[in-house]
Amino acid sequence: MKKFKNPIVIILVLICFNVKSQFITDHKINFEYIQLPKYYLDKSIKTxxxxxxxSFQVNNERQKMIHQIAVDSAEAHQKVKLSNWEKANKEMRKKHLISLSLWKEKTNQGMQxxxxxxxxxxxxxxxxxxxxTVLTKAFNQLNVLKRINIEGFNSASSGFEVKIDNLGLEISSIKGDYISDNTTGVKSYVVKANFKMPLVIKASYQGNIFYEEKFYSKFSEKILYSxxxxxxxxxxxIDNIEKEIDPWVQIQKDLWTNIFDKVNNSITEKVGYPKKNRNIGNLCAKKTSRLYL
Known part of the structure; x- marks a missing residue:
């Protein structure tokens, strides 16, 4: 009797067990520092x-000239109207006097x-x-509260130069139209003005320009009245004229006010010494362990 022995393949499965544990603590560091300038000036420059x-005066003179042409034209038309009125009034008076003369003559003859x-x-x-006419106002006429303010420097009559040039308010159109409310359907009369007022700002030291930017050089639209x-x-x-209110003065004032924060930040980044705050998150691993079987 033969004994047949089949090979027995025993497969051992190894189980790998991975145990991982980690504890993390988040440390936030807050500190202040003074940022160094990107464009270095002489150390003695503190102002x-x-x-x-x-430059807007050129535009103002042009607007005054255009307005004067309109005044001259209106006065010429007014003279023609007065002359025509005098002629018509004289002719009608003559005809009326003639008819009165005939009437009186007839009544004197006993006619009724x-x-x-x-x-x-x-x-x-x-x-x-x-x-x-709408004229551009000088900066000191607008009572703008904001000013050029550069960290690390004081405003004075010397030091590096910040030149601001107003090229003048230019109005391309003022148009009114009826617009319906999307909710109620009620129409209102809305007047929109299309205008620009380029402001060119340059900062320089000894003739070297280190900052230059132009604002409001493109026409934009604003609701003037609703x-x-x-x-x-x-x-x-008419009411504005009687009360000596010029809505364009407030518009110009707003344009000036809106640029100062950006200009101050830009020039300060170039040559100033701005104070900065920064938070840094520092992740520190406290414990890590792995176990393999």
């Missing part, structure tokens, strides 16, 4: 001088006729009215 140029009625006289022409009708808009304009 800056702000100069406001007035009706006295000619008073004619409708020509209306005296109304005086012309022109709204004042009310019930176009007639209310005209009343609003």
């Amino acid at each position: 800056f001088n702000v100069i406001y140029d007035s 006729i009706t006295k000619p009625s008073e004619p409708i006289w020509p209306t005296y022409p109304e005086p012309y009215f022109l709204f004042p 009310g019930k009708t176009e007639y209310d808009y005209e009343l609003w304009r």
